[in-house]
Amino acid sequence: MQYALLIYEDETLYGPGKKGPAIQEIVSRHMAFNRELGAKRVGGSGLAATSSATTIRTTRGKHSVHDGPFAEAKEQLGGFYLIEAKDLDEAIAIAKQVPVLQDGSIEIRPVLGPG
Amino acid sequence: MSGAALERVFREASGRIVGALAARFRNLALAEDVFSEACARALEDWSAKSVPTDPAAWLYQVAARAALDGLRRRRTHARFECQLSADFDTDPADLDDEAVIPDERLRLIFICCHPAVGVDARAALTLRLVCGLSTLEIARAFLVSEATMAQRLTRAKSKIADAGVPFELPAPRFWPERLDAVLATIEIAYGKAHEDAAASGPHAHFAAEMLELTSTLVHLIPDEAEPAAVAAMVRLAEARRPARIDSRGLMVPLSEQDPQRWQRPLIDEAIGYLNRASALRPDAVRVIQAKIHAAWCSRRTLQSPPPWPQVMSLYDSLLTRRDDPIVRLNRLVAVAEVHGIEAALSELESLDGGLLRHFAPYHAVRADLLRRLGRAADARCAYDEALLRTSTHAERKWLTRQRGLVLEPQS
Numbered sequence: 122m123q124y125a126l127l128i129y130e131d132e133t134l135y136g137p138g139k140k141g142p143a144i145q146e147i148v149s150r151h152m153a154f155n156r157e158l159g160a161k162r163v164g165g166s167g168l169a170a171t172s173s174a175t176t177i178r179t180t181r182g183k184h185s186v187h188d189g190p191f192a193e194a195k196e197q198l199g200g201f202y203l204i205e206a207k208d209l210d211e212a213i214a215i216a217k218q219v220p221v222l223q224d225g226s227i228e229i230r231p232v233l234g235p236g
Numbered sequence: 237m238s239g240a241a242l243e244r245v246f247r248e249a250s251g252r253i254v255g256a257l258a259a260r261f262r263n264l265a266l267a268e269d270v271f272s273e274a275c276a277r278a279l280e281d282w283s284a285k286s287v288p289t290d291p292a293a294w295l296y297q298v299a300a301r302a303a304l305d306g307l308r309r310r311r312t313h314a315r316f317e318c319q320l321s322a323d324f325d326t327d328p329a330d331l332d333d334e335a336v337i338p339d340e341r342l343r344l345i346f347i348c349c350h351p352a353v354g355v356d357a358r359a360a361l362t363l364r365l366v367c368g369l370s371t372l373e374i375a376r377a378f379l380v381s382e383a384t385m386a387q388r389l390t391r392a393k394s395k396i397a398d399a400g401v402p403f404e405l406p407a408p409r410f411w412p413e414r415l416d417a418v419l420a421t422i423e424i425a426y427g428k429a430h431e432d433a434a435a436s437g438p439h440a441h442f443a444a445e446m447l448e449l450t451s452t453l454v455h456l457i458p459d460e461a462e463p464a465a466v467a468a469m470v471r472l473a474e475a476r477r478p479a480r481i482d483s484r485g486l487m488v489p490l491s492e493q494d495p496q497r498w499q500r501p502l503i504d505e506a507i508g509y510l511n512r513a514s515a516l517r518p519d520a521v522r523v524i525q526a527k528i529h530a531a532w533c534s535r536r537t538l539q540s541p542p543p544w545p546q547v548m549s550l551y552d553s554l555l556t557r558r559d560d561p562i563v564r565l566n567r568l569v570a571v572a573e574v575h576g577i578e579a580a581l582s583e584l585e586s587l588d589g590g591l592l593r594h595f596a597p598y599h600a601v602r603a604d605l606l607r608r609l610g611r612a613a614d615a616r617c618a619y620d621e622a623l624l625r626t627s628t629h630a631e632r633k634w635l636t637r638q639r640g641l642v643l644e645p646q647s
Contacts, residue, residue, distance in 0.1 A: 122400045208402035209352055210410055231400055 123163060123232045124204050124212040129196040130225035132170055139170040139199075143222055150220035151200075158204065161215065165202035196226060203232070242282070246275045249292040250368025251452075253299060255344035256337045258365075261303050262403045264347065265393045268365060270306070274299035296337045341366060342456040343405055345449075349418040350401045357392035358417065359424040364389055367445040377428045377442065415457070419466050419522065422450060426470050431628055443477070446470050454509065461517035464509045465526040471506035472529035475499040480630075487634040491542045491573075495535045503533045524554045544573040561591050565598055572605060581605045596625035600635060607642050615642045 135144045148167065155162055171190040178185050190197060202219065206212040209229070216227040250271065257267035274295045288294040348361040360378060363369045375385035395401075406414045429442035450467035457463050479493035510530055513523045528550045531543045551567035564587055572580035584602055592598035603618035619639035626632050 124400075206400075208404075209350070209400045210402050210406060212400070213352070214410070229399075231398060 122206060122208065122212075124206055124209075125230045125232055126165075126202040126204060126212070126216050126219055127198055127228040127230065128200045128202075128219060128221065128225065129194075129228065130199045130221055131195060131223075132197050132199055134222050135170075137170075138172060147220060147222050154218060154220055157218070158202075158215070161205050163203040163205055165200065165204075167200035168198060171197045196224075242279065245291045246278075246295075247368035249295050251341045251344065251366040252337050252339060253292065253296045254365045254368075255340035255342075256296060257299055257303060258347065259338070259340035259343050259403060260300070261307070264365070264396055265390075266303055266306070267299075268393075270299040270302040271295070273302050292337060341452060343403065345418055345453070346406055346414060347396060347401060347403060349414075349421040350396065351413065351417040352399055352401060353392050353395055355420065355424065357388055357395075358421045359428070360385060360389055361392045362421050362449075363425055363442070363445070367442075367449060369442070369445065411460075415460060415462065418453070419462055422446060422453070422466055422470070425449075426473070430473055443470075443474050447474065454512075459516065461513040461520045462522045464513035464516070465520065465522035468506040468509035468513060468526040469522070469529055471502045471509065472526065472533050475502035475506065475533060485630055485633060486637060487628075487630040489634075490532055491544075492538075494538050495533075496537060498533060506530065506533070519553070519557065521554065521557045524550055524557065528554070542573070544570050548574050561588050562595070565592060565595075565601060569601055572608075577605050577608050581609065594625065596622050596631075599625065603635075604638065607638070610643065610645065612642050612645050615639075 132139055135141050135147070151167065174188075174190040176187045176189060176191050178187055204212065204215055206215060209231075212229050216229050219227050221227075253274075254264075254267045254271050257270060258264050261267060277298055278291070278295060282288075282291075344366055345362065348365055349358045353361065356378065360374050363374050363377075364371065371386050371389060372382045374389075375382040378385060380388075425442065426446040429446060447470060450463065450470050453463045454467050475498045476490070476493060478499065479495075479497035480488055482488050506526075507530060510523075510526050513520070513526065517523060528547055531546045531550060535543060548567065548570035551563065551570060554563055555567065565584070568580045568584050571583060581602075584605065587598075589598075599618050599622035603615050603622055606615035606618055616639060619635055619642070623632060623635050623639075626635060
């Protein structure tokens with residue numbers, strides 16, 4: 122099965138615009154983790170700060186464009202992995218190894234199968 | 237066979253049959269549906285003809301055949317075929333002479349108690365599938381409507397299917413976490429039975445299911461301490477049931493219960509489990525908790541002194557393993573008896589009231605200490621807070637009586 126691992130952290134830890142020194146540290150840890158994952162990593166990426174986010178809202182067929190992320194929260198979606206895992210237990214084991222700087226949450230979501 | 241006897245056969249067979257079907261077809265909802273179908277068929281068949289010599293094997297065969305028929309019909313849908321062909325190929329041949337139902341209860345327990353399933357739903361699902369209770373019975377125990385419970389169970393089964401909860405036994409490295417989820421589930425389920433001290437309410441017979449389930453678990457996982465500790469705890473708590481309510485329906489606190497009314501055979505059985513757990517891991521949290529129950533149950537008569545010092549020192553060692561406000565609160569009850577009421581109250585006031593404020597026993601313990609110190613107005617307030625948060629009848633009656641014992645200050 123394929124799972125998305127959605128990484129939620131308080132992005133202010135990474136400084137304004139996620140350009141502080143901590144970002145170097147976490148990026149190198151993610152790179153090491155990527156190597157470890159090998160073929161189990163199907164895709165994924167870090168995301169730029171929510172200050173760069175734009176949200177398109179659709180209401181009754183009408184689009185409107187907004188500045189900012191979909192939801193304001195203490196922890197924001199900061200990156201994701203798409204992985205291949207045998208089952209939820211393997212996905213949980215992998216998710217536990219996803220680097221986070223301090224506190225954070227990894228949401229595990231199975232991807233919808235084809236059709 | 238009477239209706240009640242049939243019910244019992246169905247209930248006892250449930251865990252093994254649903255477990256075996258779920259392991260085989262990797263689908264909980266399907267396993268449950270075809271088992272219900274087989275029970276319905278049995279009701280017709282067995283009353284018309286005779287009851288088969290091995291009713292469980294009959295139920296398993298009929299259910300498995302229904303599952304295969306259903307899957308074959310669905311096979312025309314190409315998408316299912318590739319996923320299921322492996323199951324068809326591995327064992328359709330042995331279906332007809334299937335005399336022994338493989339014991340997959342442990343798998344079923346691990347599936348139902350997966351930490352990815354919500355904690356309440358886990359307990360409900362285990363009671364439904366492993367213990368074979370009806371949705372209505374579980375709904376009553378959780379104080380929700382049958383429709384709500386049915387929905388909760390369906391949601392839990394979908395979560396298990398959609399999230400990819402494995403149908404294999406977890407690998408050893410997952411065991412500590414997974415076993416903890418299983419044991420917590422049993423504690424919640426037993427808690428539901430234990431709340432009903434009078435054993436007259438709908439959750440009463442849960443208790444028997446929990447005795448059975450814990451002994452099964454120890455049988456299946458003999459080398460772990462905590463399952464045996466939980467088996468001991470459930471028995472020790474259950475042994476005290478006859479003494480927990482007095483003739484007027486009031487709750488009787490542990491230290492005032494007549495030990496001669498406790499069920500000795502259950503206590504003896506519990507001590508066997510506890511010794512086994514203690515030999516494996518004497519300092520595990522649940523082992524210490526079971527020892528606290530055992531300390532109480534070692535009391536033989538109301539005349540012999542309550543084991544407060546021993547209970548307090550066990551709580552002390554529990555605190556070194558698990559320091560939380562509830563453990564501290566329980567310890568304070570013993571502190572009051574060993575070091576005095578003033579000491580206990582000042583410790584109680586230093587606990588994190590924010591967390592405990594919603595917890596009835598916190599107010600009950602506080603009320604008791606205040607009453608014994610002669611602080612009448614504060615004690616009454618605390619009793620009111622406790623009553624506000626207590627729903628069981630026997631406890632309410634007891635709290636009300638205790639509140640009445642508060643003496644007016646001399647003016």
